Amino acid sequence: MLIFITGGVRSGKSSFAEMVAVYHGNKGYRLHYVATCDQSGEEMAERINRHREDREKSGYAWKTWEQPRNIHDLCTVFKREEVILLDCLTNLVSNELFDGWQENRNQWEGIAFRELVFQKIMDGIMELEKQCGVLIIVSNEVFQGLLPDDSGTFYFMQIMGHLHQHIVRQAHWVYQIEFGMPILRKGYDVDENQCTACTV
Numbered sequence: 001m002l003i004f005i006t007g008g009v010r011s012g013k014s015s016f017a018e019m020v021a022v023y024h025g026n027k028g029y030r031l032h033y034v035a036t037c038d039q040s041g042e043e044m045a046e047r048i049n050r051h052r053e054d055r056e057k058s059g060y061a062w063k064t065w066e067q068p069r070n071i072h073d074l075c076t077v078f079k080r081e082e083v084i085l086l087d088c089l090t091n092l093v094s095n096e097l098f099d100g101w102q103e104n105r106n107q108w109e110g111i112a113f114r115e116l117v118f119q120k121i122m123d124g125i126m127e128l129e130k131q132c133g134v135l136i137i138v139s140n141e142v143f144q145g146l147l148p149d150d151s152g153t154f155y156f157m158q159i160m161g162h163l164h165q166h167i168v169r170q171a172h173w174v175y176q177i178e179f180g181m182p183i184l185r186k187g188y189d190v191d192e193n194q195c196t197a198c199t200v
Contacts, residue, residue, distance in 0.1 A: 016180075029134060031061060033065065034085065035051075035068075036087065082133055089140075129170075139167075
């Protein structure tokens with residue numbers, strides 16, 4: 001099962017994603033947290049430690065994996081009876097797209113490189129889903145403002161948009177979080193016994 005959760009900064013999407021993971025964990029799945037944030041800067045390190053401590057105090061057995069890049073490296077460590085929460089896609093894309101960009105600026109500007117980054121991340125996500133029982137992906141909404149002037153941010157937003165569309169097509173459940181409230185955009189309606197989807 002693939003679950004996609006998106007929302008703005010501080011919208012409550014990570015907290016909701018952890019609740020969804022715990023819900024499935026109570027069905028017998030082990031809980032894994034794949035953290036894609038690169039620990040650069042004191043403020044970010046403190047935030048990461050705070051989230052880790054919150055999970056440890058939750059009463060549930062989370063196993064944390066620090067994986068800012070190359071999520072496909074984790075594909076062989078999970079089992080079908082386990083749940084994976086990947087938080088978040090935004091950091092993963094940024095890390096993959098801009099890693100070493102100053103040394104490889106010419107390559108970074110090329111379309112082939114950006115397509116390679118997209119395919120690498122998408123393949124990693126699909127492989128993770130095959131290896132586990134439930135994969136939950138958290139991502140930021142980055143499309144609510146004007147288009148940026150600089151090429152780097154534009155390429156980043158372009159890849160994010162393509163990834164969101166591809167993941168939503170594959171996902172069984174899609175939630176958009178606004179002001180801490182989850183809005184179901186795609187999912188299985190138990191009462192109607194059918195799949196329902198809203199066009200975003």
